[in-house]
Amino acid sequence: MKKESRTVIFDNELNIEAYSFKGVMQKFPNHFHKHFVIGFIEKGERKLSCLNKEYIVGSGDITIFNPYDVHTCEQINELPLEYRCLNVSEEIMEKNIINITEIKEKINFSPTVITNLYLSSLIKELHSLITKKSREFRKEEIFILILEYLVKYHSIPFENNYSVKQSENIKRVCEFLEKNFDKNISLDTLTSLTDFSKYHLLRSFTKETGITPYGYLETVRIEKAKNFLEKGVSPAETAFLTGFSDQSHFSNFFKKFIGLTPKQYQNIFINKNKSLEETNE
Structure with missing residues (x-):
């Protein structure tokens, strides 16, 4: 191979x-x-x-x-x-x-x-x-x-664009997930933000966004993790800050989404900063 x-x-x-x-x-x-x-x-x-x-x-x-x-x-x-x-x-x-x-x-x-x-x-x-x-x-x-x-x-x-057409109920859930990505969130909490039942929320959210509520949360966590890694936060600390149970879970999850390990991704920006320092010398 x-x-x-x-x-x-x-x-x-x-x-x-x-x-x-x-x-x-x-x-x-x-x-x-x-x-x-x-x-x-x-x-x-x-x-x-x-x-x-x-x-x-x-x-x-x-x-x-x-x-x-x-x-x-x-x-x-x-x-x-x-x-x-x-x-x-x-x-x-x-x-x-x-x-x-x-x-x-x-x-x-x-x-x-x-x-x-x-x-x-x-x-x-x-x-x-x-x-x-x-x-x-x-x-x-x-x-x-x-x-x-x-x-x-x-x-x-x-x-x-299809992806920006959302109802007010779904927008509220998305905004909540964006702000509380590091917390332990329940489906009951998300449902309370809307006038939907749990089933209706899952169905409506997936239909409007193309992804389940938990899938949306996973993606938000990965995007936030990228920001932390770019700023030099260690993978272990990043895992904690983004709500993952442990670093191993975070690393496997990150590679599944991004195609790189957290350290490989962070090295891009370490090298970037080195290049900027060399340019300024």
């Missing part, structure tokens, strides 16, 4: 992450991110589910996930996955879109799966330049070209 490889690099000039997975057979559970993910599949086939739609994706396909787009994917054959992606925060995306459109507006992208040779070649080139730690302005140029293409052909108004 081909050896598995997982690498992540943070680009200090563009302020984006570049992921590369090779030889991966892992199934990723139902989850969402709080950033944009622009991905490209080089090899392998996967069954992808996003926002209640299912896709079979493979070599040459581009995948776009907006913040809070709930998605999951798994292997459908014995060919391991080779995948590259760029993770772009909402802040960086908005800043660049304003430069392109000269209009301050929040937008999302659609559809989830795109096949376009021009766009895929740009994504591959940019990923390669980031991996090589290039400082040439070609890197920024390609990033702008990618976003320009997406804005021109695949942008939709933010309010039209």
